[in-house]
Structure formats: structure tokens, C-alpha cells
Amino acid sequence: MKKIFGKSRLWLNKPQPYCPGCGHGLVHRIVCELLEEMGLADNCVFMAPVGCSILAYSFLDLDVCQPAHGRTPAAATGVKRARPDTFVVCYQGDGDLAAIGTAEIIHAANRGENFTTIFVNNAVYGMTGGQMAPTTLLGQKTETSPEGRSLSAGMGHPIRVCELLQSLGGVAYLARTSVHTPGNVIKAKKAMKKAFEIQMAGKGFSLVEVLSPCPVNWKLLPQEALAYIENNMIPYYPLGEFKTP
Amino acid sequence: MAERVLMKGNEVIGEAAIRAGLTCYFGYPITPQNELTAYMAKHMLAKGRTFIQAESEIAAINMVYGASSAGARAMTSSSSPGISLKQEGISYLVGAQLPAVIVNIVRGGPGLGNISVSQSDYFQSVKGGGHGDYRMVVYAPSNLQEAADLTVKAFDTADAYRNPVLVLGDAILGQMMEPVVFKDIAHRTFDKSWTLGGKRNGRPANLVNSLSLEEGVIENWNWEFRLKYESMKKNELMFETLYCDDADLIIVAFGTTARICKAVVARARAQGLKVGLVRPITVWPFPYKALNDIGRKTGEFLVVEMNLGQMIEDVRLALPDACRIHFHGRPGGGVPEERDIFEIIDHVLVKNKKGAITTRGTFINWEIS
Numbered sequence A: 001m002k003k004i005f006g007k008s009r010l011w012l013n014k015p016q017p018y019c020p021g022c023g024h025g026l027v028h029r030i031v032c033e034l035l036e037e038m039g040l041a042d043n044c045v046f047m048a049p050v051g052c053s054i055l056a057y058s059f060l061d062l063d064v065c066q067p068a069h070g071r072t073p074a075a076a077t078g079v080k081r082a083r084p085d086t087f088v089v090c091y092q093g094d095g096d097l098a099a100i101g102t103a104e105i106i107h108a109a110n111r112g113e114n115f116t117t118i119f120v121n122n123a124v125y126g127m128t129g130g131q132m133a134p135t136t137l138l139g140q141k142t143e144t145s146p147e148g149r150s151l152s153a154g155m156g157h158p159i160r161v162c163e164l165l166q167s168l169g170g171v172a173y174l175a176r177t178s179v180h181t182p183g184n185v186i187k188a189k190k191a192m193k194k195a196f197e198i199q200m201a202g203k204g205f206s207l208v209e210v211l212s213p214c215p216v217n218w219k220l221l222p223q224e225a226l227a228y229i230e231n232n233m234i235p236y237y238p239l240g241e242f243k244t245p
Numbered sequence B: 001m002a003e004r005v006l007m008k009g010n011e012v013i014g015e016a017a018i019r020a021g022l023t024c025y026f027g028y029p030i031t032p033q034n035e036l037t038a039y040m041a042k043h044m045l046a047k048g049r050t051f052i053q054a055e056s057e058i059a060a061i062n063m064v065y066g067a068s069s070a071g072a073r074a075m076t077s078s079s080s081p082g083i084s085l086k087q088e089g090i091s092y093l094v095g096a097q098l099p100a101v102i103v104n105i106v107r108g109g110p111g112l113g114n115i116s117v118s119q120s121d122y123f124q125s126v127k128g129g130g131h132g133d134y135r136m137v138v139y140a141p142s143n144l145q146e147a148a149d150l151t152v153k154a155f156d157t158a159d160a161y162r163n164p165v166l167v168l169g170d171a172i173l174g175q176m177m178e179p180v181v182f183k184d185i186a187h188r189t190f191d192k193s194w195t196l197g198g199k200r201n202g203r204p205a206n207l208v209n210s211l212s213l214e215e216g217v218i219e220n221w222n223w224e225f226r227l228k229y230e231s232m233k234k235n236e237l238m239f240e241t242l243y244c245d246d247a248d249l250i251i252v253a254f255g256t257t258a259r260i261c262k263a264v265v266a267r268a269r270a271q272g273l274k275v276g277l278v279r280p281i282t283v284w285p286f287p288y289k290a291l292n293d294i295g296r297k298t299g300e301f302l303v304v305e306m307n308l309g310q311m312i313e314d315v316r317l318a319l320p321d322a323c324r325i326h327f328h329g330r331p332g333g334g335v336p337e338e339r340d341i342f343e344i345i346d347h348v349l350v351k352n353k354k355g356a357i358t359t360r361g362t363f364i365n366w367e368i369s
């Protein structure tokens, strides 16, 4: 029988750290497929985050750099400046990118560093057990917002990263996507492909945000988590392109 | 022959790094090391190498992390408060076995302190300022020629062990001008097959990482790292001794302070007082054994530092219990004066410890309490 679909060869047959229904796997899959399809795997340096995908190095057949929590954009700057001939993909969660690493992402974007950031927005700190993230929605219950994120309790507003970065001169491409339906997975892949092409053309900083389910910490069934993205996240985090070259 | 040039300390370190093959420099403004960052902005960019004024010292050290991962000779420089911010990054550099050079032009602390001369970052430098169980070679030059030579050497040491190396200066060293000679450098080559750049030409994927959640792995790594630390102790230790053979009192000092103490030793010798000097050039590794040997022949020691007494703890550890250790310290901005140091020598060797010394910062028979 003719094989018409298989998983990317960059994804090794190793134990996976993710919970059932987690979005990280889908996002990895898109990244791996694109790197393979675009012939980029052999000069790719994958910059891992500190978060649930921290163990990416153990199952991705790519050169991997594992920097400190939130510092991925600074470390990626170092890699890309030292080796401009490499293709650099940063992978960051919302705690990593929009809390502890806010300064690093803003300034890397503003300098127009020529790498691509895949920003996985699951509205919680997954790895540490479901605490409030900068992207946690108002009213959303987490370990550290047990009554729901509340403005009156001084917890602040959910940060819209694409909108925040939009005004920066060094940014070449910004898009927000989701992986909660097959159609959206295809769109996410298209956006990432565009971002990768922009890096290949040396046009500057590119970022693709992905709304991604974390059923375990949302305390929802996988199916319910997909509906949560559609009904709760997308109204606050509209999908689409925010900046194109 | 290499020519003598008159330069400022911060610029000497910058030029030495460039000559050592530095390709990526990342800085952030802070006095008293600003001339170093400015020098790099001018000369690294002119040579087509990487210079970035980062958004913070945290970003700068993490840029170093990335650049070193990709095989570059990478450096960052700062002064005390900025070096505190780099500690997380230094710990990661050790954990991921990345070579890098960090320069600290120390200023007064704690807190924002001042922009004046100090040696108050000794503990932070040699006892592991960041988290985890690690060591790194720390060079403490005491004049600009040494600053140039040790900066060049720092890059090779970092590459040889795949470990960060610290160059520990101070505001005087950074700010003063002196003639230096940039000697010809014998460029060594190091194995860089572990670096990141894509798994081209069929090589297996490389990983730069300091994490493992598997049982026993980190413990094993630390035992392996220990072998490197032991090798550094054996092979990288540097110190200078002056008139230690017949001395009745030996001064122990490093960096700029040692330079002042050398003048005191000369004055004492001119007066027939048998004073010697031990100057650690690496403050890690520390010359414990050499001091212990010297302490078997000499009973009186004087430690001079620009802090409340930090290296003195290592001196106490090194010396036989019977040795008496005196201390003179200037924490946070003051420079030890020859006359204050000489007063202690006079008290111990001439007046035979009679009469009290009331000079602030002087402690006769200092004890760990």
C-alpha cells in the first residue's frame, strides 16, 4: 500500500512529555514538517523554552539550544549573530515570552533579529502546574487566580503579544493562529511558512502566535478545551496577520 | 617587535579581547566600565564583528550563551550591579559547558553603591555568585600589562575547559592609563565539534543544555565537572611571591591593592624590615598550598583588601593555625593608603605589638568569628 502520510522524520520515536489533548504536539508537528519540506532542518538551530516543551531536545532530531527561562530571544540573538548562515527557530510559551522574558522578546523584535519565534499561548503556566500567565483571560481560574483572574484583585489584563509587538520597527511578520480545528492547523502552517520565508529572505523578526489547548490545567476535557479556544480565547485574541513585510 | 601604547584600562581589556579573536561582544552601560563597551562599539563593528548594546545585563549574558553555543568567542563586561544580574547566566554557562569571558570592573556596593574602586565582589567571584555547585577561573590583574595578557589568556582557558572565565578588575584598573605592549598571540585551536550550527553534512544533532530530569544525571555531570575543576586547580593557578624566603611579615593582596602593597614592601625593605608579599593572580584557584608552605616559616600575615574582609577567609583557611593574620580593609570607595599599611608593619615588627592602632579598617590579629 502506498504511504500517503507519515510523521516528520525530525520527530524521533522517543517518549513524549505531553498530556493528552495538549497543543504543543500539533505545533511541533507543523514546525517539523515545514523544516523538512523547506529543506531547512540541516542548518536549523531550535531554541527551546523553559516550559512544557523543555524536553523538545530529547525527541527532535535538530540542533537544540536550551537557554534560561525567558532568555530565548537573547540567546537566539547570540546564535544568529555568531552564525548568520543558520536557520533559527525560537519556541516559547506565554510565561516564558510574555512574563519573565518580556524585555528580551521586545528588544530582539525591535532590533529586527532575523529569526522566527513560535509563541505558544495556552493562557497558563503549564509546566509548573497551571498558574496564572500574562495571557490568562479575565475570570479564568488558575492555581494562582483561584477565584478567576480579576482586575479588582490587581491581576492585570491579559497581554495581547501580537498587538504589543506590532508597532516595533524591526518586526517583519506577525500573525496569530490557532490549532483547535484542522482548518486552523492548516492556516497556522501557512503563517509559519510565511514567517520562515521571511527569515530566509533576511527581512527581520517574525513571530507566529498559536492559541493552544492545555486541557489539564484548564480542567477541561480535550474536546471542551478546543471549544474553549473558539468561544473564549479567540474573541479576546483575534486570529489573523498583524504585520506583513 | 610589538609597540608600547598608552591606553586606559578598560580599553586595554577591549583591545586584548579583540586580538584574542573575540567575535561577539555584548554589553550594557555601567560606570566604571563604560569605556570598554564604547571601545567595542567602535572597534568590533569596524572589524565586521558583532557588537550589541543589549537591553540589560541579563540579555547580554544570554546573548553570550547563544553566541558561544554557536562556536563564537564571546564576551560581556559590566560592573558589580550588572554582574549580579549576570549570575543566572554564568551558572547556565557552566551547566551547559560553554566557554565565555566575563569582565567585572568592580565598584562599591552593596546596592547601587558608588562608582568608585572596590574589591567587594571577591566572594561573588570565587565562591559561585550564581546557583548550583560550580567553579570558574578568576583572573585578578594588578596592572594594565597584566590585564592585557590575562584577558588574552582568559579566552584560551575558557575554551580549554568549556567553562566561563572571569576577569576581575576594579575602578582604578579600568580608569587608569598605562603603557602596554600587546604581545603576539599564539592562536590555539580547540575542538568545536559540539557547537550548534545545524546538523549539516550528516553529523548527528548537537545539544547545548544544562537540564536533565533523569535520576542521577545531574549528579554524574557534577562529578565530571569536578574533574575539570581539579584540572583547573592543578594547571591554572597563578600567584606571585616577593621576598617570602626571609620575611617576618607577609602581606597578602590581589589586584590594585597588591600594587599599593608592593610599594609598601619596597619601603619596608629599604628600612631593613623583612616584609614579603603573596599576590594571588588567580583568586580562583587560590594558592592555598603555597600559602600554607610559607606559613610554616613565617608567623605574621597582613591581608589588605578593598572590602570588609573577604579573601582573608581563604588566607585563614590556607595558613597554619599558629599564624597570626592582621587585616586592613577599605570597603566601598576608599583606597588603602601606604601609611596605614605601614603603621601595621611598624606595630607588629618594630613596636612588637605595643600600643593600640585606632586607624579605621585595621584589625590586629583578625579572627574568624
Ligand SMILES: Cc1ncc(C[n+]2csc(CCOP(=O)(O)OP(=O)(O)O)c2C)c(N)n1
Pocket (backbone or CB within 6 Å): A049, A050, A051, A052, A053, A069, A092, A093, A094, A095, A096, A097, A120, A122, A124, A125, A126, A127, A128, A133
Ligand atoms: C528563573 C526561573 N523561574 C521560574 C522557573 C520555573 N518555571 C519553569 S516553566 C515555567 C512556566 C512555563 O510556562 P509557559 O512559558 O507558559 O510554558 P508552558 O509550560 O505553558 O508551555 C516556570 C515559571 C524557572 N525554570 N526559572
Ligand code: SF4
Pocket (backbone or CB within 6 Å): A017, A018, A019, A020, A021, A022, A023, A024, A052, A122, A126, A127, A213, A214, A215, A216, A217
Ligand atoms: S500541562 Fe498543558 S501545556 Fe503542559 S503538556 Fe500538559 S496539556 Fe500540554
